[in-house]
Amino acid sequence: MSSKAKQLPAAASAVPYRWLALIVLALAQFLVILDASIVNIALPTLGSELHLDTNTLSWVITAYVLPFGGLLLLGGRLSDRFGHRRLFILGISGFAAASAAAGLTNSGTWLLASRVVQGASAALLAPAALALVTKLFTDPQDRAKALGIWGAVAGIGSVAGVLLGGVFTSSFGWPSVFFVNVPVGVMVIIATPLLIAKDTSDERTSLDMPGAVTVTGSIVALVAALSIAEQAGWTSPWTLTLAGVAIVLLIAFIFIEKFAKHPLMPLHIFHNKPVLGGNLAMFLIGGATTGLFFALSVYMQQVLHYDAMKAGLTQLPLAGALVVIAGVVPALIKKLGTQRTLATSLILFALGTIWLSFAPSDASFAVHLLGPSIVIGIGMGAAFVAATEWAVHGVADNEAGIASGLVNTSQQIGGAIGLAVLATVSSIRTRDLLSHGVTEPEALTGGFAWVFIGAAVLAVIGAVIVFAVARLSLSQKVMDQSLINQKKWVNCLD
Template sequence: MSSLAQPFSAAAGAAAYRWWALIALALAQFLVVLDASIVNIALPSLGQELRLDTNTLSWVITAYVLPFGGLLLLGGRLADRYGHRRLFAAGVAGFVAASAAAGLASSGTWLLAARAVQGASAALLAPAALALLTRLFPEPRDRAKALGIWGAVAGIGSAAGVLLGGVLTSAFGWPSVFYVNVPVGLLVLAVIPFLVPRDRPGRRESLDMTGAALVTAGIVALVAGLSEAERAGWTSPWTLTLAGASLALLAAFIRIERRTANPLMPLSVFRIKSVTGGNLAMFLIGGATTGLFFALSVFMQQVLHYDAMKAGLTQLPLAGALVAIAGAVPAIVKRFGTRRTLAGSLLLFAAGLAWLSMAQSDASFAADLLGPSLAIGIGLGGAFVAGTELAVSGVSDGEAGLASGLVNTSQQIGGAIGLAALATISSSRTNALSGMGVGESQALTGGFAWAFLGAAVFAVLGAVIVLTIKSRNKEGGGGHD
């Protein structure tokens, strides 16, 4: 038994408190996912007060998910080296401090810097939290239940962010969407020492800082290139330069990972087909989800002229459907298998997005938005739970931390790239329609329709990949098939 596992098996009270520990860990994960979406409803009022244009507003989201996704693998390695509970606590503390700083922001630069620190802190706590979960629940049946709850929390956080963002912005102003993290984070910091035993640091292996720098720089260059394409066009010299730099940096990262003794991301893990399929699916889910909530929030406020409160409350059916289905997913997986459940959920998610793309500038909620919202919520809830389970299945205990970091990395990097791509597609379509003499409201509607359809394409691709890449094993529950 590894030294990391010994404290958990030796602590007599760990089993009695592990479900409470799961609540605390999941609560921290909820904040991490929530912060990628809760800001969406607050963007118009935030942009007006801080004088930020639409392109800069998208970076309020991107400044968070980029360092989050880019540093997750490094965060997982640091947790393995210095102790999962210690890094989890450090990540929560940094997240709380950065959230308070974001709420106090008086300029766009200040806000974006605080959001970047939030993302970096999330990259410390998220993989440590999921690794702690796998240690606390070594039995396959209990671990499946715990992972089901974990995946549901991720989906609920994305959906609830828009709802809470609307309520908080309307009642207390945009800084409240950041301040809400402070008391919750402090509560988690207070209870976690009593619920999770201290784990021993791992071996002091050298850290792959070169790999971390290359992958983070490559992702930043890719997202910046997509954002530049929105402003200057796909063939502009700066867009092409950033795209080329991204490809070169990511290729160098792969070359380094193949040669270094202690790689940040051992490429051998992708020989496990469930890990490969699950992470590709979570990458596309992240892209579709982040783009969806950004576009839907702006569509409701700029085109349908909903205020922040109404825009948030109209997300309640989506969030409710997601919560309802999340609890049923483990039973569905047991009957049909993880892979089929995930593919079916993604196709339903895509159908809801395609339905939403038909909404016009005079759409009513009951007739045009309620149905798509329910389909999206059900599909997204199933996809988050099944996707998380697939991505961490089939790995050894020694690879649990790596798998945990990978699934979070895939989702967050997918979110950053998906948002940049869908925002660029939407803006290009809107500008094209405006150039044809179409009115502003109709042009915006046409642009958002393309964003929703683009997100649907992401979901369909995810379903195709999951059905194409079969697992090499049949472990757990109803098996992956």
């Protein structure tokens, strides 16, 4: 091999295989997103067979979300330092092994331990995978297509979790929702070294451990507070204490990052308006979609009395709309721009969820649910794609991992906060209706309607933020151009 070939960067040397590599990376991301939702429908069966009470069952979800959301920023920084491919392989290996352990266990304690390892492994692989995508696709047009597929995979994973959770639980039992990760994970582990070049160098700077500890502790405390608040109440001592700890640690993290020589999350990254806007949008998208799927799944099973299989299959139109939009969004972004595409998709999502809020307690799928599902699928799929592309726009290669970890963190934390807030709103509305003599199905339907409307409000707020950040970016460009013109005039006078 010539010396010139040896100097090629990892992205360039992998160019012939980059689309195959994208499929492999997207499969891993699909598993990560899928696992956050596929377990939901299996919980009743799982709880019955493992003799777990309702409180313990909620921790089957929380045990995954806490380390996943809490360690994403650290995972992104570790991948920047030790190599994106290396951390990706480590993450997918841990994820597959923990999935096998979860499926084989007959103990609630070991199941929760396996879920913790799953979440921590996902926090390693998710930012590393997205960083590899941005490095593999340097051409703007190809990157737009790749991120379009990536964003669609994230949206499809959320929907597919509900669909596959019902199918697998009904057909093969609850362990199958974990076992499905194993063969796909093994395939990804084998294919990655064949398709993606080895990391060329490591960043031998000291790791910002104080920053890592404070931000991880802050996120874990926040998610824990929100999870506990659903059961213990928003004013309980545990909820307030954890929320206070989260705030104090967040302030400490910002202070540490401001003065750290090699910060875990360089604060200057937020000077990049697309990064700021994309993360704010993804935060709200995460909250809206997580609340939506929670309410929709429970509404179908508790109000419409769908079984797990039927509840899953009714998500097919929504998933189909996501798949179709994946091929269209890059062209829309090229024609309209990322911001306009994102704002339009959020408005479309909001219209779909408002339409869904009119579904009655005896809804017909074809009449009341099919239309909103398709509109929501189109809006959600386009929003995921555009927000992801916006959030990593203009980021240097040596910060690709942290930018990727940041957008994933925004989605996960947004989902946790959105679910907690919207679930509380739903409970308040349901109790109010019951106290006025409304039947239980009607009261539940009324509560879920408020969740759908709340998801629409979050989407509209996201659209407003997109317009605001776009306006700030435009104003900054005008000011920069004005300064350039002034310097030219001064040079001419001199």
